[in-house]
Structure formats: C-alpha cells, structure tokens
Amino acid sequence: MNNEKRHMGMRTLNAVSNTTIHILLVIISIIWIIPFFCIVMQSFRVESTHMVSYVIPHTWGLDNYKNLFAEGSFYPKWYLNTFIIAIFVAVLQTLIVLCMSYTLSRFRFKIRTKLMRFMLILGMFPGMLTLIILYNVLKDLGLTEANSVPGLILVYVASSGMGYYVSKGFFDTIPKSLDEAARVDGATRAQVLYKIIMPLAKPIVIYTILTAFMAPWGDYVFAQYVAHLVPDGYNVAVGLNSWLSLDQIANNYTKFCAGGVLVALPVGILFMCLQKYYVEGVTGGAVKG
C-alpha cells in the first residue's frame, strides 16, 4: 500500500516536471525563432526601408527582393562570388583535409607526433595576423579587389590542412585490422585507401564537404580585407554588412533582410538535409579532440 502510494507520488511528480520542461522548451523555441521570424517578415515590408517599431508589415510585397536584382545592384555579383568560392573550397578543402587526417590517423612515420604538436602550436597564433602579408602577396599576383574570388579560394584552401581533428577522430574509429587484412592480400597503401577506407568514410566526407561549403558564406575578415572596398569583389557577408553602415541603413535595411533570407534559405535547407552527418561529426569530434 505504502509502496504503491510512493509510486503514484513519483508518477505525478514526473508528470509535473515533464509539463514544466515542455513549457520551458516552448519558451526556448520561441526565443530561438523570433529573430528569424522578424527578418523574414521585414523582408516583405514595402511601405518603408528603414528600421521600424513593428514586425508585421503594413503593406506586403516583393519589392525588396526585386530591388536586389535590379539594374546596378551588386547583390547578384556578391551571391555569385560567394557561391563560386564555396563550391571550390568544398571540393579542394575536403581533399586536403581527408589526405591530412587519413595520413595522421593511419600511418606511423617518424615526425608524426612532432608534426601534430607543431600544428597545434601554429593554431594558437591568431590567423588574422597573416592577413597583412597575404593581402600584399595577393595584390602582387593581381588577386585582390575585383579579382578577389581566386585569391580567397587560395587563402581558404591553402591552410585548411590544419583542420584535420574531426575527421582524424573518425578515421581512428575504423578498425586497423581492415587495412592489415587488405595489405596481407597484397593491396598497396593507395589501394587500401580507395577500396577499403573510402566507402566506409562516407559520413565524414559529407561532413567535411558540408562544413567547407558553409564556411565561406559567413567569412567576413578575409573577404573584407582582400576585397578592399571594391564592391565587385565582395562576398555576401561583406556586401550585406556594407548595407548596414550608418549612411546606408536607412535605405537598405529591408533589402538587407531580403538578401539575408535568400542566403539563409539554400544554405539552411542544405544543412538541414545533411544535419545527421553534421551531428555525427560534432558529437564524435568534440570528445576525441
């Protein structure tokens, strides 16, 4: 009897706490969604272009979106720049990161640990420091300002080998006995990679492509420095930010919202489709470091 009562008490307690948690989760979700809701609403506002005190537009319309692609607007160019950069970086960076992480995970060569420690130390320097010299070198090569796209691709891809941690963690989990079995059967190291490891590594390949593709959409520092105030060479982050400067915001605020929505839609949808790979990478990589 007593025991049953205690049981009942536990159950009601549990129900109460679950209800509280549900309410909390709803509140959290609302907080998380509000900014995105606002930005979408304001992108449809027609009656004014500056910041206002309300969220729901008085007059709805697609004027802001049309203005993005009107004559003389740089937005399509920025979008194209970023897209080209993202595609190239996604392919090249994935290749480099996979080479690096696979090697560091599978091979035991002499300088391996020293190399890893060296890269760890290198990573402690603020990468921004290299901006000055990279800008000057790119400028000599003619890859800045309006031509910033190839320059940026070069900069993003070149040092990407240092971001090997997550995928190395993944390769570490593939049993080494697989390699050894194949080696005994006479496969070369290269054949082991193509025929045995690659098919197993699909999740980490997708994770690497996804993160590499998304990074250029959000990079501000390098893109801004390399483009050097020439709008033809901006990416979306630098371009949209330029619309929020003090002298432009009154005319361009709603346009910024529309531009932001157009960037967020494809990237966000792509991410949502592939999120299970992302989750796997993040949860696995964080623990193994």
Place this chain on the structure above:
Amino acid sequence: MTPAILLKIKGKMGGQTARKFRQGLSSPQKGVESMKKYSDLEFLRLSKWQKFVYKFLSFFVAIPKAILNFFVGIGKGIAKFFAGIGRELADVVTTFVKGDWKTKVSYVIMGFGSIARGQVLRGLMFLLFEVVFIVYMITTGGYWLSMLPSLGHQGRETIVETVTKFGRTTEIETFQYHDNSFKILLYGVLTIFFIVAFIYTWRVNIKQNKTAEKILKSGKKLKSGKDDLRSLVDDNFHRTLLALPLTGILVFTVMPLFFMILVAFTNYDYQHDGLINLFSWNGLNGFKQMLTWSSGGVNYSAAFGEILTWTLIWAFFATFTNYFLGMFVAMMINKKGIRLKKLWRTILILTIAIPQFISLLYVSKMFSDNGLINLALLDMGWITKPIGFWSDPANGAILSKIMVIIINIWIGIPYLMLVATGILMNIPADLYESAKIDGASGWKQFSKITLPYMLFITGPYLLTQFTGNMNNFNVIYLLTGGAPTNAKLSGASAVGHTDLLITWLFKMINGTEPKYYLASVVGILVFIVVAVISLVVYGILPSVKNEEDFQ
C-alpha cells in the same frame, strides 16, 4: 538526429572511456606533491566538505608546478635541439672521413653518389635542386639577403623639374621608387626558408650516401627509380598524401607567421609603409610600447591590460554559460517522456544552419539605438529614451558586455546541445541503475554521475572552447564592432569596451592609420597567453587521453 546514430557513437567510444572514468573517480588527483597526499582509502574516509576542499586545493596546488613544467619543458626542448645539431654535425664529419670517393664528391655535387651507384632518378632530383638553389642565390637571393639587415636604404625620391614652356614656368614632380622594405623582408624570409631547405636536402643527400654504402657492403641491391616511384603509393604513401597539405600550410601559414613575428621587431606602420618611407628594425620597442606604462601620448599598456582582462572574462563566461546551459537543454530534450524531441532539436539547430553573420548582424541591429526593440519600447511608452545596448559606456559598459554574453548563449547553446547529447547517451546506464537502487534522487544522480562524467570527458573540449572564445572575432565584431567607445583609451586604435584582443588587432591593421608592428606585437602576446593557458591546464586535466586508446 536519429537515436541510431547516437547509439553508433556510443558503441564507438563506450568501453574505454567509461573504464578510464571509473579509474579517475576512484583515485585522487595526480600531480599533487607539495601538499598532503591522501591514499585512496584515506580520501574516501574524508567528509564531503573535506573532499571538496582537497580537490579544490589540489587543482590550484598543481598550477605552479604545471607552469614550472612548462618552462622546464621549453628548456629541455632547446637543449635537445642543440644536442641534435651536434650529433648531426658529428655524423656529417664521420661520414666524410669514412666514406668512399663517391660519397666525398657528393658533399659538393649533390646526388653524385646516387647517380654513380645507379639511382639515377634520386640523384638527378638532388642535382636539380642544387642547381636551382645556386642560380637563385646568385641572381636574386643574395641581394635580398644582403638587404635584410637594413631593410633598404632609400625610399621614394621626389624629383622636382622646372620646365619652361611657352614662357611659363611650371614645376613637375616625379617620383622615383628605390627600395621596398616590405619586399626585402618578404623575400629575405623566403630566402632564409630556402637556405634551410637546402641545408636539409644536403644532409639527406649525405645520409643517403651513407646508407647506400652500407647496403652495398652487405651485398644487397639498391632500390631503382621504379621502386622509388612505386613506394610513393605504398610504403611512402604518407609522403604523397601530405605533400600538398603541408606545402599549403608552410606557404600560407608558417611563412606568413614567421614574417609577422619579424614585423613585431620593426616600425612598420602607416608612416613607414616600406615604399614611400622605408621601415627598419626597431628591436623590442614595439613590445616596450605595448607593455610599459606611458603617461604621455597613447597609453597602449592601459588599453592592453583592460582589453586582456575583458577578453579573459568574456572567454570564461562565454564558455561556461554555454556549457552548462547547453547541457541543461540537452538533458531536458533527452528526458524520458518528453515529446517532439526532434522538433526541439531542429529549432535549435536553425542557428547553426543559417550563416552566423546574418543572425549576428540582424540581432545587432535589433538592439541598436533605433532598432526594433528600442523603437517598440518607445512606442509603447515603457521608456522615454532608447536603451543604449551598444552605446551606453556607464559602469565600464556593463550592459553591452552582458548583452554580448547573452546573445552568445543564443548562438552557442545549439552546438553544446549536440555535443552534450552525444556524451549523455554514452554514460553507462548501469551507473544510473545502481544509483536508483541505492535511492539516489535526480539531483544526486546529476551531481554525482552526469556532471563529473561530462566534465571528465569534455575537459579538453572546454579548453579549446575557452581559447576559441578568446579569439571569437565574429561574435564581437559583427555584434558590437567593439562599441561602446572607450573614451579613456581614445587614440589606441579606437578601442571599445567590448573589444577583444583579436578585434583590436584587426582594427590596428584595418583602420586609416594602420600600425602593423603593434598588431604583430598583440598577435604574439595573444599567442603567449593562449599557449600558457593551454599547456598549464592541459597538464592538470585528468582526462588527457592517450591517443591510441581510441583505436
């Protein structure tokens, strides 16, 4: 996210970590020597409070030792380095004395020995490298190297010509450019790297001669060029794979960083741009300017101190608020009986899916003086003048600082939620079951099992988060741009109250009056702070794992 994935992750790293964790629980912290050390049994006999005090103290007692270890390690490293060079030199000499004539010729003509012994491909590569090196040094390298100590003698020259045409006299100014300090430094650094590479190759060349002699003496055959090529996809496959990534890192990270470290010892700024006015070596003056108190002019050390303090405070709060709240949210979502788990997760993941700059810029404008929040509050009559979220410098701009940390929570919780979910699923269920049988309450289970487990496993992750937050450029720069301006520190490259060292650095190289050498000094100081924190904490962490454990 499907549970199947999480189960997979659980499977991947379950056993080992759990065992290590249990070991960690049962033994007191290592590395404590200067205070009374308890054995396992004695430790268990302590009261709860004593245990806490013991653990707390042992953490801090370990710090000086870790710092000491850090410097001892550096000293040992340097000693080892020189000992290594000594060994190499001795080997070079003995190889020369003992080697045959082919080896001896190879000291001057690289690759000669290899070619003479039939390894034509290898030998030609060595020879080619030597020829390229010598040609480069004679044509340009020597010049850059000779200019390196002075960084150039003459900057831009203005030539004024007086021209008389049609009875009018006009002065025409033409400019003649001479030396370029920037290029001298850049190509000087390149040349130094090239020389180091040459010495290394020369050393490899000698070593190869030595091994070749040995192999031939023992009656075996040397590898042919074909074998060498084949080994590139087999035994030496790692070299093939690493060639491209490491070249990229060398050219685009190592050399630029080396260059920038050198810049810290010059006076490269907007007044000495290296072309119109040359810059020159300036010794430790940049560091002096940054680190010593000056009453006249711009007080950089005051700015540095204030920004460093805020950087550390920011990194601490940004890391731990996200960590605990993220874990809390993950536990709420994963609790039994909570519905629509997938929906909650998806909503949170939205902030990761949408490029950060959009959300950051939008939220920044939302809270600006004439942004949505202020305008709405004014409309409703709740306030009479806008709240200066980003513009109120009162009390050291405490409002802006709190806002930045809160918005960072909004940005950061989803990541932590994902990480924490993975780890929480990984806690062995039997720990909870036995706790339940013993009648432990929910809070007890959390504080005795969940939290220690999380802290144990995520120790290194927390450390990288901390140093990552110290250099979190995007959040600060896109949210506040460093605002509100710090009137006290005006002149030091427009420092704001919420500026981190990294955004300050960016302002120094990006403004209208860039001070590159000071930016380099700040960069080096950031490195020192990050390195010291990392090494000290890493030495203390109980969960520093042996890499092979996971394989």
